[in-house]
Amino acid sequence: MxxxxxxxxxxxxxxxxxxxxxxxxxxxxxxxxxxxxxxxxxxxxxxxxxxxxxxxxxxxxxxxxxxxxxxxxxxxxxxxxxxxxxxxxxxxxxxxxxxxxxxxxxxxxxxxxxxxxxxxxxxxNRLEVGGEVRVAEGPFEGMMGKIAGQKSDQRVIVLLNFLGAERSVELARSQLDKA
Missing domain, CATH: 3.30.70.940 (NusG, N-terminal domain)
Known part of the structure; x- marks a missing residue:
């Protein structure tokens, strides 16, 4: 009981x-x-x-x-x-x-x-637009970024700073950790 x-x-x-x-x-x-x-x-x-x-x-x-x-x-x-x-x-x-x-x-x-x-x-640990994240796996592993938008329940657009500029990358939610 x-x-x-x-x-x-x-x-x-x-x-x-x-x-x-x-x-x-x-x-x-x-x-x-x-x-x-x-x-x-x-x-x-x-x-x-x-x-x-x-x-x-x-x-x-x-x-x-x-x-x-x-x-x-x-x-x-x-x-x-x-x-x-x-x-x-x-x-x-x-x-x-x-x-x-x-x-x-x-x-x-x-x-x-x-x-x-x-x-x-x-x-x-929900990811929200504008929130800081860390890429936990994949080719951008270890990079810090900011959520720019949501593509679907499983995909988000993340702004990453590399090659001297901010670039938008589409990643799976499972690849990200809240910073």
């Missing part, structure tokens, strides 16, 4: 803790923690990745790889079962005591994710 936005019902007694998971086992840990009726918050991020032979593809991956948040109440929840939960390693601890995550931090992250608990990092 996913937590209620901003977690109002947990303000008084329960605290948020950080669960450290086994490598690439976040979904296994999430499923098993939820099966045991723990309240878990597992934020993810939508990002663009470059894959050999496929170009640029959108993927959803953990916002904090190998970490998720678990809401627990001392004296009510059984902390000892967490270590033996499939996919989980242990709670993050400092000085032997589980580290408590401030409710405000959980609320801040919760306020940035969508209904599927995914933070769209692509929206934060």
């Amino acid at each position: 996913w937590p209620v936005p901003y977690f109002e019902e947990y303000k008084t007694m329960a605290q948020w803790y950080v669960m450290y998971t086994k490598p690439r086992q976040e979904s296994v840990a999430l499923e098993n923690l939820q099966r045991q009726n723990y309240s878990v918050f597992f934020p993810q991020a939508r990002v663009q990745k470059r894959k050999a032979g496929q170009g640029s593809v959108q993927v959803v991956e953990p916002l904090f790889p190998r970490y998720m948040f678990v809401n627990l109440e001392v004296g009510v929840d059984d902390f000892s079962k967490l270590r033996s939960t499939k996919g989980c390693m242990d709670l993050v601890k400092f000085g032997g005591k589980p580290a408590i995550v401030p409710l405000e931090l959980i609320g801040l992250i919760q306020g940035q994710v969508d209904g599927d608990f995914v933070l769209d990092l692509l929206a934060l």
Whole structure:
């Protein structure tokens, strides 16, 4: 069961803790923690990745790889079962005591994710006319430029300064990074 936005019902007694998971086992840990009726918050991020032979593809991956948040109440929840939960390693601890995550931090992250608990990092990296960019791949790799116009959803016109003058070049969005 996913937590209620901003977690109002947990303000008084329960605290948020950080669960450290086994490598690439976040979904296994999430499923098993939820099966045991723990309240878990597992934020993810939508990002663009470059894959050999496929170009640029959108993927959803953990916002904090190998970490998720678990809401627990001392004296009510059984902390000892967490270590033996499939996919989980242990709670993050400092000085032997589980580290408590401030409710405000959980609320801040919760306020940035969508209904599927995914933070769209692509929206934060949108290219706009007049914006500065760096060419990430291709013959102009490493050059800085400015977006002059949009050709289509996948292509933009970039002004690059080379050979002593500003030249317009049509490039794929996937070739560019926001400066």
